[in-house]
Amino acid sequence: MAEQKALTTRAADFSAWYNEIVARAELADYSPVRGCMVIRPNGYAIWEQMQRALDQMFKDTGHQNAYFPLFIPQSYLAREAEHVQGFAPETAVVTHGGGKLLDEPLVVRPTSETIIYAMYAKWIQSYRDLPVLINQWANVVRWEMRTRLFLRTTEFLWQEGHTAHATEAEAEEETLRMLGVYRTFMEQWMAMPVITGRKTESERFAGALRTYSCEALMQDNRALQASTSHNLGQNFARAFEVTFQTAEGGLDYVWNTSWGASTRLIGALIMTHSDDLGLVCPPRLAQYQVIIVPIYKSAEERVMVLEASDRLRKELAAGGVRVQVDTREGLKPGAKYYHWEERGVPLRIEIGPRDVSSGSVVLVRRTGGKKESIRLEEIASRVTVAMNDMQTELLQAALGRREAATLRGATKAQFIAKMEQEGGLVYGGYCGSGTCEAEIKEQTKATIRVLPDPEFRSPVPPTECMWCGGSSIAEAVWAKAY
RNA sequence: CGGGACGUGGCGCAGUCCGGUAGCGCACUGCAAUGGGGUUGCAGGGGUCGCGGGUUCAAAUCCCGCCGUCCCGACCA
Numbered sequence: 001m002a003e004q005k006a007l008t009t010r011a012a013d014f015s016a017w018y019n020e021i022v023a024r025a026e027l028a029d030y031s032p033v034r035g036c037m038v039i040r041p042n043g044y045a046i047w048e049q050m051q052r053a054l055d056q057m058f059k060d061t062g063h064q065n066a067y068f069p070l071f072i073p074q075s076y077l078a079r080e081a082e083h084v085q086g087f088a089p090e091t092a093v094v095t096h097g098g099g100k101l102l103d104e105p106l107v108v109r110p111t112s113e114t115i116i117y118a119m120y121a122k123w124i125q126s127y128r129d130l131p132v133l134i135n136q137w138a139n140v141v142r143w144e145m146r147t148r149l150f151l152r153t154t155e156f157l158w159q160e161g162h163t164a165h166a167t168e169a170e171a172e173e174e175t176l177r178m179l180g181v182y183r184t185f186m187e188q189w190m191a192m193p194v195i196t197g198r199k200t201e202s203e204r205f206a207g208a209l210r211t212y213s214c215e216a217l218m219q220d221n222r223a224l225q226a227s228t229s230h231n232l233g234q235n236f237a238r239a240f241e242v243t244f245q246t247a248e249g250g251l252d253y254v255w256n257t258s259w260g261a262s263t264r265l266i267g268a269l270i271m272t273h274s275d276d277l278g279l280v281c282p283p284r285l286a287q288y289q290v291i292i293v294p295i296y297k298s299a300e301e302r303v304m305v306l307e308a309s310d311r312l313r314k315e316l317a318a319g320g321v322r323v324q325v326d327t328r329e330g331l332k333p334g335a336k337y338y339h340w341e342e343r344g345v346p347l348r349i350e351i352g353p354r355d356v357s358s359g360s361v362v363l364v365r366r367t368g369g370k371k372e373s374i375r376l377e378e379i380a381s382r383v384t385v386a387m388n389d390m391q392t393e394l395l396q397a398a399l400g401r402r403e404a405a406t407l408r409g410a411t412k413a414q415f416i417a418k419m420e421q422e423g424g425l426v427y428g429g430y431c432g433s434g435t436c437e438a439e440i441k442e443q444t445k446a447t448i449r450v451l452p453d454p455e456f457r458s459p460v461p462p463t464e465c466m467w468c469g470g471s472s473i474a475e476a477v478w479a480k481a482y
Numbered sequence: 483c484g485g486g487a488c489g490u491g492g493c494g495c496a497g498u499c500c501g502g503u504a505g506c507g508c509a510c511u512g513c514a515a516u517g518g519g520g521u522u523g524c525a526g527g528g529g530u531c532g533c534g535g536g537u538u539c540a541a542a543u544c545c546c547g548c549c550g551u552c553c554c555g556a557c558c559a
Binding site: 023034089090111140142143144145146151152156158213224225226227228260261262263264265293295296297330331332333334335336337338339350352353354355362371482 | 483493516517518519520521551553555556557558559
């Protein structure tokens with residue numbers, strides 16, 4: 001019976017395992033509109049935690065929030081040649097309004113560069129107006145051919161930062177600063193290790209000068225682009241006439257950046273930490289960090305245990321812990337344990353009559369922990385310690401899995417074999433030729449995730465291209481990706 | 483758009499070959515007992531069998547047409 005209810009194991013079919021986690025934890029569901037996702041309360045709660053943390057980090061780096069329209073005149077998209085090429089195929093277009101055919105079709109934003117820089121053109125006159133540091137929390141629509149809950153849906157929620165600067169150096173600094181913000185968030189909040197670096201020409205954002213990203217490795221050894229940060233140069237400024245008078249009195253185009261992260265992060269979170277019992281959520285992002293399960297038989301015990309549970313809930317809540325008591329009647333404790341485990345609650349406290357009379361409770365960790373009996377007076381501090389430990393251990397575990405799946409300095413044959421078999425990350429020399437890149441994708445399905453930043457590079461830099469043997473211009477990280 | 487599969491209560495499926503009262507599991511509702519790792523028992527509600535046409539005394543089942551969904555590829559945060 002228990003086996004029948006166990007999750008599909010990760011190894012057997014990662015995709016089925018993922019879908020089952022999403023369904024059982026009640027995170028999201030498909031909507032009647034094809035490709036569009038409904039984020040259910042449990043999933044949205046995680047998003048809210050993410051939003052809160054990221055938003056604070058954006059404010060700490062001097063950004064403000066604003067909101068721009070959902071509709072973009074079709075002609076705006078066309079002003080930046082590369083941009084329209086990149087996005088036109090996947091746009092949804094509104095042709096009618098108020099029952100009449102519109103003079104100009106309106107595109108539902110696939111991203112907001114164009115509408116935002118059209119506004120910046122009005123707002124920016126002088127170098128004194130710079131920098132403009134704005135972020136928007138919004139939904140966007142991209143008509144993808146195939147979708148997957150959280151990872152790729154027709155409509156998704158995200159934040160997109162759009163900044164304007166007086167110099168190229170400042171724009172580059174901003175681009176890298178925000179890449180760092182994402183990295184910090186992913187490591188410290190999501191407990192998800194990432195590799196940062198630059199994208200190659202083929203994966204660069206349409207219209208950008210340079211694209212950087214945070215790449216993470218999932219438990220099935222496929223890579224996931226978790227966020228991006230673009231230095232847009234003056235491309236959009238030229239297209240939208242965003243000019244300013246310099247301190248020296250000349251006229252120049254501004255330098256723009258844009259950066260974004262989406263609800264895809266929830267998918268990343270699931271695929272990074274979860275196990276065959278269900279979702280595993282790092283304490284810092286959990287909707288409920290602690291669930292208290294009262295255990296009782298008689299009516300007297302029930303009153304006693306519920307009172308004790310509520311006192312403990314109040315004590316923990318007063319200390320800033322997100323905690324709830326599972327007071328549902330008619331369910332055996334075991335059923336409640338499974339219920340909260342598949343929803344990823346980091347810590348569980350069991351309180352029964354024996355605990356109440358002995359002045360203690362049982363503390364259980366979602367991952368790898370045994371049941372521990374804790375004195376009531378110590379519980380608050382032990383909960384804090386357990387959460388901190390868990391946050392660190394999840395990151396370490398994920399890091400360990402990534403390192404185990406990483407191959408550095410591979411030969412061409414080793415690389416092909418690895419991609420055919422277990423997958424994972426391969427570091428190797430790259431000659432910079434798009435031909436090599438295309439050939440590799442064709443033969444192995446692997447792509448260059450990133451040209452890694454210095455701290456991720458191999459101690460001994462490769463001198464030859466892993467594929468053609470020509471001289472290497474950079475080290476690249478290859479993987480099959482989502 | 484190319485290749486494959488599937489449409490039967492909310493979900494997952496059997497039944498289709500060989501036509502004959504629409505079933506099972508889970509979930510849901512009610513009552514009772516149970517309760518330290520997915521509890522039992524009893525009772526109950528819910529289905530135009532994807533849509534349209536045809537064959538037949540009789541169609542979930544056979545025939546024709548259409549529609550939809552999913553999986554594999556190209557696109558992608």
